[in-house]
Amino acid sequence: MKIRVDLLDLPENDLRASVDEDALDELANSIRQHGQLQAIGVKKLESGRYEVVYGARRTRAFLIIGLDRCDANIVDNADVSDSHAKKLIENVQRQDLTAIEEAFGLAELIDDGQADVTSLRRQTGKSREWVKTRLALLDLPDDVQGQLQIGNVSIGVALNIGQIGNDATREYYLRAAVDNGCTTNQSAQWLNNSQFAETGIISMQATDEENERNFQEPQVIDQKYHCFNCSTLHSWRKVNTLVVCGTCQDLIAGRRTEDA
Numbered sequence: 001m002k003i004r005v006d007l008l009d010l011p012e013n014d015l016r017a018s019v020d021e022d023a024l025d026e027l028a029n030s031i032r033q034h035g036q037l038q039a040i041g042v043k044k045l046e047s048g049r050y051e052v053v054y055g056a057r058r059t060r061a062f063l064i065i066g067l068d069r070c071d072a073n074i075v076d077n078a079d080v081s082d083s084h085a086k087k088l089i090e091n092v093q094r095q096d097l098t099a100i101e102e103a104f105g106l107a108e109l110i111d112d113g114q115a116d117v118t119s120l121r122r123q124t125g126k127s128r129e130w131v132k133t134r135l136a137l138l139d140l141p142d143d144v145q146g147q148l149q150i151g152n153v154s155i156g157v158a159l160n161i162g163q164i165g166n167d168a169t170r171e172y173y174l175r176a177a178v179d180n181g182c183t184t185n186q187s188a189q190w191l192n193n194s195q196f197a198e199t200g201i202i203s204m205q206a207t208d209e210e211n212e213r214n215f216q217e218p219q220v221i222d223q224k225y226h227c228f229n230c231s232t233l234h235s236w237r238k239v240n241t242l243v244v245c246g247t248c249q250d251l252i253a254g255r256r257t258e259d260a
Contacts, residue, residue, distance in 0.1 A: 003042065003072040005062045009051045028061040036062075039071040100149040103137040133159070141167075144174060153177050156184030160191045169194050 040055025052059050053075045062070050106120055120131050133155065137145065140162035148158040157177055164170035173190045176182065182190075224233050 001072060001074070002069045003050055005059070005067050005070055007049050008042065008059055008062075008070075009045070009049055010056050010059060011052055024057065024060055024064065027057060028064040031058070031061050031067070032065045036067075036071050039073050041075045042072045043075050098149055098151070099134060099155050100137055100145055103134040106131065106134055107138055141170065143171065147174060147178055153182065154184065157182050157187040160184065160187035163191055164194045166194065169197075 036058070038055075038058070040058055041053040042050040043053050044050055050072070055072075059070075110117075110120075117128065117131050117135075120126075121128055124131070136159060137148070137155070140148070140158055144153075144158050144162040147153045148155065153161070153174070161170060161174050161177060164173060173187070173194070177187065224235055
């Protein structure tokens with residue numbers, strides 16, 4: 001059926017977090033020259049408007065070229081989730097999404113009970129490794145996801161830098177990768193370096209803590225001496241030190257013996 005383009009609403013949770021303006025212009029030019037080759041899917045709203053279920057990029061292209069009406073298929077509410085899945089699979093197969101958008105789309109389908117890893121492999125025609133890699137992108141820190149989303153780093157580089165635990169170190173290497181470029185092998189080396197340094201720091205901290213636990217105040221030995229005069233044993237704290245020569249010491253010692 002034909003639907004007025006000005007009655008179309010783009011989905012609030014569109015899988016595309018960003019739009020490549022150049023690619024969108026190419027799509028608009030293609031539709032301008034060859035017409036709309038595939039209908040979009042829409043859901044009718046109570047307001048009388050239509051929410052786009054799949055075909056959001058084509059809808060944006062319609063707006064660019066000023067198309068009045070477009071071909072659309074009405075999707076029943078019961079089929080919306082299934083259409084959502086079809087939209088994702090269609091886009092993935094066409095390489096219509098960025099890796100981050102693919103990851104969030106796959107996760108959304110899994111969370112909604114629409115698919116598991118095995119069914120996603122079958123529906124997308126992708127390998128298990130491809131699916132697992134996309135899902136692993138969801139665990140990356142926000143700053144790494146952002147740079148991957150806009151194409152400043154590759155998937156391999158993002159996965160390596162994203163594993164760097166220290167925030168300051170990760171930010172340093174991420175900025176270096178964005179500013180100077182980085183291969184997956186180089187980022188793997190950065191990851192190894194950071195882990196080695198982190199291990200060394202942790203080891204030093206553990207050693208310091210162990211030393212602190214084992215630290216004891218030095219014990220003062222209470223040395224005792226016999227008084228030369230009365231022969232009583234006294235602590236060194238109660239004894240006066242006299243500077244005498246050996247001859248006089250012998251005389252004092254002899255006198256002490258006689259007195260005894």
